[in-house]
Amino acid sequence: MSTKLRLALVQMNIVAGSPAANFNKMQAKLEEAAALQPKPDLILLPEMWNTGYALEQIQNLADAEGQRTREIVSGFCRRNQVRVLAGSIAERRGEAVTNTVHIFDETGAEIGEYSKIHLFQLMNEHLHLQAGEAAGRFRLGDIPAAVMICYDIRFPELARKLALEGAKILFVPAEWPHPRLHHWRTLLQARAIENQMYVVSCNTVGDSGGTSFFGHSMIIDPWGEVVAEAGEEETIVTAEIDLDLVDEVRGRIPVFADRRPTLY
């Protein structure tokens, strides 16, 4: 399998509390991304794209067992022969609501799932959502990959664990607001540099309930270079990356081999 991967990040505005509008937009954006030339191998969506942060009504708005998302995105992948990491959705599971990513391959098969394990108290997630209980590992063919959601990137030990287990690329769907743009950019670059892996993030844009989401979806290579970065408008960010660079950088500065885990 080729070690090259052409990515398309759908940086979109989300209407908080309107799953119908957001599903329509998401489908239109997926079609737009799949029609790009050259065609992407993988499309990434942002965090909580189905509901936004309408947490007070989340029980009613969340996608029951993720069924609607699964049906629509899986069918899209099969028809277009493209992989989609379906950002995250508010998903109802019995009485609970989780913040969950579903990942589909080009046949439409689901190849991974992850529910956000660190809930963000500043935006009251802990009052309305149930945290996941497992890290987000999956494979893109031969390539070991991982996913973390938004606030998760403040926990370097999670990214390090996933890297030690082999992940070469870390996907980060997010809904990260102003005024913490410098945290966003610095943390994403730090996770890429310290773990010598690609970090591919997709944020939302627009204003909702007094909060302003700044976009700046980014693709960062394992040397910490920014391969692509969006501004603050709706857009689809594209770039081709080469996963061989991960092994090259890991060979150049062998930080994994130089670790002294018995001392810390």
Ligand SMILES: O=C(O)CCC(=O)C(=O)O
């Ligand atoms: O950590 C932050 O500053 C933002 C996190 C966040 O917005 C989220 O996890 O939804």
